Amino acid sequence: xxPILSPALKVVPHISAxxxxxxxxxxxxxxxxxxxxALELAAELRPLGYQFTFAGLGPRPTVAQLEEAQRLGxxxxxxxxxxxxxxxxxxxxxxxxxxxxxxxxxAVDLLHLNLPSQAAGLVVGVPVLTMSHSCVVTxxxxxxxxxxxxxxxxxxxxxRAGFDNSDMVLAPSxxxxxxxxxxxxxxxxxxxVHNGSRAIPGATxxxxxxxxxxxxxxxxxxxEVLDQAASMINWPVxxxxxxxxxxxQSLSIAHAHHRGELPxxxxxxxxxxxxxxxxxxxxxxxxxxxxxxxxxxxxxxxSDIPTYRELWDGAALFVHPVDSNAFADAVNFLxxxxxxxxxxARAARKRSQVFTVAAQAKAMDAAYLELLETPSITQRA
Numbered sequence: 001x002x003p004i005l006s007p008a009l010k011v012v013p014h015i016s017a018x019x020x021x022x023x024x025x026x027x028x029x030x031x032x033x034x035x036x037x038a039l040e041l042a043a044e045l046r047p048l049g050y051q052f053t054f055a056g057l058g059p060r061p062t063v064a065q066l067e068e069a070q071r072l073g074x075x076x077x078x079x080x081x082x083x084x085x086x087x088x089x090x091x092x093x094x095x096x097x098x099x100x101x102x103x104x105x106x107a108v109d110l111l112h113l114n115l116p117s118q119a120a121g122l123v124v125g126v127p128v129l130t131m132s133h134s135c136v137v138t139x140x141x142x143x144x145x146x147x148x149x150x151x152x153x154x155x156x157x158x159x160r161a162g163f164d165n166s167d168m169v170l171a172p173s174x175x176x177x178x179x180x181x182x183x184x185x186x187x188x189x190x191x192x193v194h195n196g197s198r199a200i201p202g203a204t205x206x207x208x209x210x211x212x213x214x215x216x217x218x219x220x221x222x223x224e225v226l227d228q229a230a231s232m233i234n235w236p237v238x239x240x241x242x243x244x245x246x247x248x249q250s251l252s253i254a255h256a257h258h259r260g261e262l263p264x265x266x267x268x269x270x271x272x273x274x275x276x277x278x279x280x281x282x283x284x285x286x287x288x289x290x291x292x293x294x295x296x297x298x299x300x301x302x303s304d305i306p307t308y309r310e311l312w313d314g315a316a317l318f319v320h321p322v323d324s325n326a327f328a329d330a331v332n333f334l335x336x337x338x339x340x341x342x343x344x345a346r347a348a349r350k351r352s353q354v355f356t357v358a359a360q361a362k363a364m365d366a367a368y369l370e371l372l373e374t375p376s377i378t379q380r381a
Contacts, residue, residue, distance in 0.1 A: 021049065021051075022050045022051070022109050022110070023050075023051050023052075023053065023108045024045075024050055024051070024052050024108060024110050024368070025052075025053050025055055025103050025106060025108040025110070025111045025112070026038055026042065026052055026053070026054055026073075026112040026113075027054075027055045027057060027111075027113050027114050027118055028055070028056055028069075029056060029059075029082055029114075030058065030059060030060065030061035030062070030065050031058060031082075031215075031246070032215065033288050034114045035061075035065065036264070036288065037195060037288075038054065038114065039068060039069060039072055040197070040198065040357050041357070041360060042054075042072045042073060043072055044358060044361035045361050045365060046072065048361070048365055050368070052072060052073030052074070053073055053074045053075075053076065053108060054069050054075045054076070055098075055099060055102055056075065056077040056078065057077075057078055057082055057095070057118075058080075058081055058082040058085060059246065060077055061077075064263075074106075078094075078095075078098045078099070078102070079094070080092075080098050081095075083115060083117040083118075083136070083155065083158060083159075084135075084136050085246060085247065087151075089154040089158065092120075092158065093121075095120075095121075096118075096119075096121035096122045096123070099111070099118060099122060099124075100122055100123045100124055103124045103126065108126060109127075109372060110126055110127045110128075110129065110368060110371060110372060111126065111128045111129065112129050112131065112368075113129070113131065113162075113166070114131050114133060115132075115133075115135075115162075116130050116132050116158075116162035116163055116166075116169070117135075117155070117159050117161075117162050118130070119161075119162035119163070119165045119166045120158045120159075120161035120165060121161070127167045127168075127371035127372065127374075128166045128167050128168075129166065129170065129367060129368070129371060130162060130163065130166040130170070131170045131171075131172075132159075132169060132170065132171050132285070133172060133285055134283075134285045135155070135159055136148055137155055137156050137183045138176070138180060138283070138285070139220055139283055141182070141183055142179065142220065142305070143219055143220045143282045143283045156183075156184070160184050163184060163188075164188075167189060167371055168189045168191065168367060168370075168371055169188075169189055169190045169191070170190070170191050170192070170367065171190065171191075171192050171193075171285065172192070172193065172194060172195045172285050172286035173192065173194065173285060173286050173307050173311065174310055175285075175305075175309075175310045176285035176307060177190060179285075193360060193364060193367065194286070194311075194355050194363075195286045195288060195355065196356045196357040196358070196359055196360030196361070197288060197291045197292050197352070197355065197356070197357060198356075198357055199295040199352065199353075200268045200271050200272050200295050201272060201296075206274065206275040206297070207273045208236070208275060208335065209236055209238065209270075209273060209274045209275055209276075210230075210233060210235050210236065210237040210275070210276045210331055210335075211237075211240065211270050211271060211274035211277050211293070211298070212226055212237070212238070212239050212277065212278045212279060212280070213239075213240040213241050213267055213270075213271075213289050214239075214241045214279070215241055215242055215245070216241050216242065216243040216253065216258075217243055217244055217245035217249035218249070219282070220281060220282050220283035220284075221241075221280070221282075222280040222281055222282050222303065222321055222322075223243070223251050223280070224251060225280050225321065225323070225324045226256065226278060226327060227251075227253050227254060227256050229324040229325070229328040230255040230256035231255040232325065232328035232332075233328050233332060234332050235275070235276070235335050237255070237256040237257065238256065238259055238270065238274075239253055239257070239259065240259045240260070240261075240262050240266075240267055241260070241261060241262075242261045243258060243260075267292075268292070268296070271298060272296050272297075274296075274298050275298065275299065275334075275341060275345075276298060276299050276301060276331055276334055276335065277289070277290070277298040277299070277301075278300075278301045278302075278327065278331060279293075279302050279303060279308070280303050280319075280327060281305065281308075281321070283305070284305060284307045286311075287302075290302060290308065290311070290312060290316075291311075294312075294315070294348035294349055294351060294352035295349065295352040297345050297346075297348075297349050298348070299316075299334050299341045299344040299345040299348065300312060300315065300316035300317070300348050301317045301318075301330045301331050301334065302316045302317070302319070303318070304318040304320055304321065305321060311351075312348065312351060314347065314351075315347040315348045315350070316344065316347075316348060317330045317333070317334065
């Protein structure tokens with residue numbers, strides 16, 4: 001048995017792939033938005049002639065997650081961590097050798113990595129595309145307004161090495177691309193490909209309900225400000241998502257109705273019912289929750305950060321991210337005015353139609369083909 005295969009997850013036959021032959025090795029994790037991003041993108045690309053091997057890193061998926069991924073490709077869970085979950089850089093030394101070995105074993109045509117550090121030290125003879133969904137360095141810039149602490153300076157080095165070892169680097173928004181350039185300097189081959197989401201059918205009649213969803217243990221999601229605002233908001237406020245992180249992080253939620261970690265289908269159901277969806281984030285490279293809520297016909301109240309302004313200006317109410325009173329005022333303003341609420345809901349839904357999974361897949365298909373069909377692409381073997 002290959003040492004890089006997880007015995008518990010080894011037998012993973014997938015439903016027959018379409019006839020053709022572009023085999024993509026894509027990394028993912030089971031903890032956040034990358035999971036949904038990877039699977040929805042793969043589902044859209046398979047009819048175009050791509051087949052996928054998913055290389056998982058970090059904590060293992062649930063049985064339901066594993067079964068979902070197996071419907072789209074083969075799944076191999078590596079005995080390797082995610083960079084933001086380790087304190088010692090040496091723990092990441094296993095990542096490049098395991099990915100390199102898996103790429104050779106499966107004879108893939110291209111690697112699509114979803115963390116920049118995963119490209120550092122990679123030795124493969126095929127193109128490498130790296131998507132930067134987020135990173136510790138830009139998180140500190142966005143949340144703490146500071147450089148990464150000296151004890152985590154290796155995060156900068158690893159990511160910079162990953163960018164330099166990639167043939168193409170993508171960001172999900174112009175705002176995040178700008179943050180990457182400011183943090184790391186010029187990045188060769190950098191492009192922007194917006195994330196996408198499938199529209200959620202809205203309820204026939206929206207409820208007097210405010211919904212927010214996120215990993216509330218993450219200070220970047222700014223759950224404390226929303227919880228404070230909930231004590232002043234006229235409608236019930238539901239905060240869905242875990243408030244306890246994998247490294248002991250926690251947030252006490254006192255005023256909102258905390259629903260904890262919910263299945264994706266239940267989150268979508270809540271979005272379909274909610275009249276208002278609120279995101280107080282201080283740091284969002286894209287913000288899938290806002291997009292999904294807009295597609296479900298909810299009115300949006302968002303923190304006034306560059307990413308949200310870029311994507312939702314004119315289609316949401318914006319509030320300074322540290323002002324709980326202002327969040328409460330904005331939500332109450334919409335709750336009292338059905339006409340205005342409907343105006344913002346329709347504007348958000350119309351804007352969401354720009355950010356579809358189909359549009360995302362079309363852009364990714366073009367990126368893959370550019371790398372696969374360019375003879376001068378760097379070969380690392």
